Amino acid sequence: SRPSPFYVMDEVEAALDDVNLHRFLSLIAEFRRDAQLLIVSHQKRTMEAGDSLLGVSMQPGGSSKVVTERQSATA
DSSP, rough: OOOSSSEEETTTTTTTOOOHHHHHHHHHHTTTSEEEEEEEEOOHHHHTTSSEEEEEEEOOTTOOEEEEEEOTTTT
């Protein structure tokens, strides 16, 4: 069977300790070989594992600001 080509995860690793976060990131590294992943996270280590980051912040007046950053290949 073929794996799903796209995964969406919303803070699935928020409550993980360091050992289990490492296991999660290893699993993500395996999944990303054959699929695209969109992960919502506040964990710095999870963000560092991504190819690109999108940040959304609330601005005065209630509008949203979107910031995009592409990770370097050495990061």
